[in-house]
Amino acid sequence: xxxxxxxxxxxxxxxxxxxxxxxxxxxxxxxxxxxxxxxxxxxxxxxxxxxxxxxxxxxxxxxxxxxxxxxxxxxxxxxxxxxxxxxxxxxxxxxxxxxxxxxxxxxxxxxxxxxxxxxxxxxxxxxxxxxxxxxxxxxxxxxxxxxxxxxxxxxxxxxxxxxxxxxxxxxxxxxxxxxxxxxxxxxxxxxxxxxxxxxxxxxxxxxxxxxxxxxxxxxxxxxxxxxxxxxxxxxxxxxxxxxxxxxxxxxxxxxxxxxxxxxxxxxxxxxxxxxxxxxxxxxxxxxxxxxxxxxxxxxxxxxxxxxxxxxxxxxxxxxxxxxxxxxxxxxxxxxxxxxxxxxxxxxxxxxxxxxxxxxxxxxxxxxxxxxxxxxxxxxxxxxxxxxxxxxxxxxxxxxxxxxxxxxxxxxxxxx
Amino acid sequence: xxxxxxxxxxxxxxxxxxxxxxxxxxxxxxxxxxxxxxxxxxxxxxxxxxxxxxxxxxxxxxxxxxxxxxxxxxxxxxxxxxxxxxxxxxxxxxxxxxxxxxxxxxxxxxxxxxxxxxxxxxxxxxxxxxxxxxxxxxxxxxx
Numbered sequence: 001x002x003x004x005x006x007x008x009x010x011x012x013x014x015x016x017x018x019x020x021x022x023x024x025x026x027x028x029x030x031x032x033x034x035x036x037x038x039x040x041x042x043x044x045x046x047x048x049x050x051x052x053x054x055x056x057x058x059x060x061x062x063x064x065x066x067x068x069x070x071x072x073x074x075x076x077x078x079x080x081x082x083x084x085x086x087x088x089x090x091x092x093x094x095x096x097x098x099x100x101x102x103x104x105x106x107x108x109x110x111x112x113x114x115x116x117x118x119x120x121x122x123x124x125x126x127x128x129x130x131x132x133x134x135x136x137x138x139x140x141x142x143x144x145x146x147x148x149x150x151x152x153x154x155x156x157x158x159x160x161x162x163x164x165x166x167x168x169x170x171x172x173x174x175x176x177x178x179x180x181x182x183x184x185x186x187x188x189x190x191x192x193x194x195x196x197x198x199x200x201x202x203x204x205x206x207x208x209x210x211x212x213x214x215x216x217x218x219x220x221x222x223x224x225x226x227x228x229x230x231x232x233x234x235x236x237x238x239x240x241x242x243x244x245x246x247x248x249x250x251x252x253x254x255x256x257x258x259x260x261x262x263x264x265x266x267x268x269x270x271x272x273x274x275x276x277x278x279x280x281x282x283x284x285x286x287x288x289x290x291x292x293x294x295x296x297x298x299x300x301x302x303x304x305x306x307x308x309x310x311x312x313x314x315x316x317x318x319x320x321x322x323x324x325x326x327x328x329x330x331x332x333x334x335x336x337x338x339x340x341x342x343x344x345x346x347x348x349x350x351x352x353x354x355x356x357x358x359x360x361x362x363x364x365x366x367x368x369x370x371x372x373x374x375x376x377x378x379x380x381x382x383x384x385x386x387x388x389x390x391x392x393x394x395x396x397x398x399x400x401x402x403x404x405x406x407x408x409x410x411x412x413x414x415x
Numbered sequence: 416x417x418x419x420x421x422x423x424x425x426x427x428x429x430x431x432x433x434x435x436x437x438x439x440x441x442x443x444x445x446x447x448x449x450x451x452x453x454x455x456x457x458x459x460x461x462x463x464x465x466x467x468x469x470x471x472x473x474x475x476x477x478x479x480x481x482x483x484x485x486x487x488x489x490x491x492x493x494x495x496x497x498x499x500x501x502x503x504x505x506x507x508x509x510x511x512x513x514x515x516x517x518x519x520x521x522x523x524x525x526x527x528x529x530x531x532x533x534x535x536x537x538x539x540x541x542x543x544x545x546x547x548x549x550x551x552x553x554x555x556x557x558x
Contacts, residue, residue: 027517034431034513054485055455055492060522137484157484157511159491159518387451 003032003171004039012167020070024166031160037171041133045074046165047121049137049157051081051108052363053101061159062107065166071112073168077121078113079138081105082364085117086333086357092365105358113165117358118332120231120303122149125334130253133176135164139238140231140302140380146245148230150253152176155244175245181254183247185211186267189220190274197397200229201379202278204236205285210271211241217261219249228308235302236379285382285395288373290410292394295372297405298361299398300330301381308398309339315402316351323408326354327401328366333357352405362388375401375410424541424557427548428532431509432516436502436528437558440541441473446481449489449515458498474543475500476534480509490515494527502528502545504537504555530555 005013013029015022032040050058082101084090093101109115116124121136122144128134128151136142137157145151154174156164164170174180187207193199199222207216216237224230230248237243247255255261299312309331316327336357339345348355356366362385367374375394376382382395394410404411443465447453452462458471470493480486490512493499499519503512508531516529528545530553537543541557548554 023521027514027521030432030517031510031514034508034517035510036508049484052485054450054488055495057491057495057519057522058488060495061491061518064522139483155484157514158487159514160487 003029003037005029006040009040009169018069020065020068021166023064023068024070024163027159028163028167028169028171031163032171035171035173037173039172040169041172041176043074043135043164043168043170044132045126045128045134046072046076046161047079047134047136047138047141048076048108048113048161048165049079050159050162051078051105051117053082053097053104056100059100059104059107062104062111062162065162066107066110070166072165074165075126076113076165077116077118077124077126078108079141080117080119080359080363082359084356084358084366086336090356090366091359116332116334118303119360120305120332123303123305123332123335133170135161135170137161140235142244143234143238143246144231146175147234147247147252148227155242181245182215182263182265183217183255183261184214184268185216186270187216187218188270188272189218190272193222195222195225195229197229197232197377198282199278200224200233201236202282203273204233205240205281205379206273206277207246208237208239208241208243211237211243213242214268215245215247216243217247217249217255217258217267219258221248221251223251226307228305231302232379239380239383282395285379285393287386287392288394288410290412292373292410294325294375294404294409295369296325296367296374297327297401298330298367298374298376298381299327299378299401301360301362301376301378304329304331304335306335306338309335309344312398312402313344315399316353317347319402319406320351323406324352325405325408326352326368327405328354328356328361330356330360365389367391373410375404377401422557424536426532426555428504428530428553428555430551430553431513431529431531432520432526433547433551433553434502434526434528435546436474437542437544438472438474438501440537440539440543441468441470441475441500442537442539443475443477446477446479448481448483449486449493449512450483453489453493455489455492455496455498458493470500471498473500474545475503476537478506478534480505480512484511486511487515487518491519491522494519494525495523499527502530504530504532504534504545506534507531528553
C-alpha cells in the first residue's frame with residue numbers, strides 16, 4: 001500500500017510553492033504513510049489547535065513555516081490561545097511564559113490564519129457545510145463538525161492540522177470516507193426525558209466513557225431545544241473519551257433513522273442508559289455538596305454562543321446577583337462584538353459579568369480566586385478544571401449557576 | 416540450548432518513523448498518553464495509573480498510544496530536550512506519536528525510531544536494539 005500523490009502534491013513536495021509548503025507536504029506525506037492513507041484529498045477549510053503553548057517545539061515549528069514564507073491555502077480558523085488579546089490584563093502569567101505564548105498566537109496570524117481564537121469555529125462565519133471535507137483540531141469542534149453539521153474531519157491536532165491548512169490537502173482515511181462513518185455501538189435511552197441541558201451533558205459523559213474507538217449511535221434522545229445542547233453532548237463525549245463522531249437518531253443529519261445511522265447493519269453491542277446512570281455520571285462532576293460557598297461561576301466551555309447569551313442575560317437581570325461573585329463567560333470575540341454592537345452588555349459590570357475571549361478559564365490563569373468552589377454548566381470544564389487549575393467544582397445547569405451566584409453558595413433545583 | 420539462546424529475540428516490524436536506537440526496555444502494561452503522562456522537562460512518567468519511572472533513553476514498549484493530540488507536542492518537545500525514549504515500539508500504529516516523531520526529525524534532525532511489531536516476550540530491563548533492515552523494514556532484537 002503506497003501513497004499516490006497528484007502532480008500538484010508532488011510540486012508542493014518538491015518546493016515549487018516555497019519552503020514552508022514543501023515542509024508541510026513532507027510532514028503530511030510522512031503522516032499519511034504512517035496511517036496507511038493511499039491518497040490525499042482537497043479540504044475546504046481548517047481549524048488549528050496550535051495556539052496553546054506546550055513548549056519550545058510548538059513555537060519552533062510555526063516559526064519555521066513563517067520563515068519559509070508560508071501562507072495557509074484554505075480559510076483557516078484558530079483555536080484558543082493562552083491570552084485574552086481583547087482584554088489585556090485579564091490573564092496573569094510570568095513574563096518568561098508570556099512572551100513565547102503571545103508570539104505563538106501572533107505567528108499563526110502571520111501565516112494567514114483568521115484571528116478567531118475560539119474553540120467553537122462552527123459559531124463563526126467559517127462554519128463548514130454538510131459533506132464538506134475539512135481538517136480540524138480541538139476535540140469539541142471535531143465532534144460538532146462531524147456529528148451536528150455532517151462535515152468530515154478526523155481528529156487532527158498538533159502540527160498536522162496546520163500542515164493540512166498550508167497545503168489544502170488531508171490524507172484520505174478515517175472519517176473523511178463514507179464507509180468509515182457508520183455507527184457501531186447503540187446507546188439506548190430507556191424512559192422518557194425532557195430536553196434539559198444536564199441530560200445532554202450526562203449522555204455525553206457516558207457515551208464518551210463507553211465508546212472506545214467505536215462510533216456511537218444514540219436513540220431515545222429528546223429533540224434538543226437548540227444545537228447548543230448537542231454541542232454540550234459532544235464536548236462531554238470528547239472529554240471522557242475519544243469520540244469524533246456520534247449519531248443521534250432523528251436528530252443529527254446522517255441518522256434520520258436507526259437504519260441510516262448503522263447503514264443497515266446491526267450494532268456491535270447495545271448499551272442501555274437510564275435516568276440513574278445519567279444522575280450518577282453528573283454527580284461525579286461535583287466535588288462539593290449543596291450549600292458550599294462559591295468563589296466564581298464559569299460558563300462557556302465550549303465558547304458561549306449568541307443564543308446562550310440571549311438565554312443568560314434576562315436570567316441574570318431577573319435574579320440580579322448582588323454578592324460580588326464573578327460570572328466568567330468564555331466566548332468568541334466575534335460573538336462578543338455582536339453583543340456589544342447590539343447594546344446587550346451595557347450592564348455587564350452591574351451583573352458581575354466578566355466576558356473572556358480568545359482563551360478559556362480552565363487553560364490559563366484568569367480566575368481571580370482559585371481557592372474556592374467554582375460552579376459551571378459545562379461537563380468539559382468540570383472534568384478538566386480541577387487538574388488544570390486546581391479548583392473545586394460544582395456542576396449545575398445554567399439556571400442553577402445563576403441562582404447560586406446570587407445566593408453566594410451552591411443551590412440546585414431552585415425555581 | 417543455552418539460556419542465552421532461549422531468550423533470543425529477532426523481530427521484523429514496520430517503521431512509523433525510521434531510525435536506529437539501543438536501550439533498556441521499559442514495558443508498560445497499558446497505554447501511556449504523553450500529554451498529562453510524561454514530564455517533557457525530565458522524562459518522568461507522571462500519570463499515576465502507571466507505576467512511575469522515566470522514559471529518557473529507554474526503548475519504550477507498549478501496545479498502543481492513547482489520548483489527546485497534544486501528545487504529539489509533548490513527544491516532540493521531549494525529543495528536543497533529550498528526555499524522550501531512545502525509541503518506541505508499539506503493537507498498533509499510533510498517528511499521534513508518529514506526528515511528534517516526524518516533526519521532531521524535521522525540526523531538530525533527531526530520528527527517534529517508532530516501530531510497530533509484535534511486542535510479546537519483551538520484558539523491562541532487556542537490552543533492545545532497533546535497526547534498519549532490508550526494504551525499509553525495522554529489525555528489533557535483544558542484545
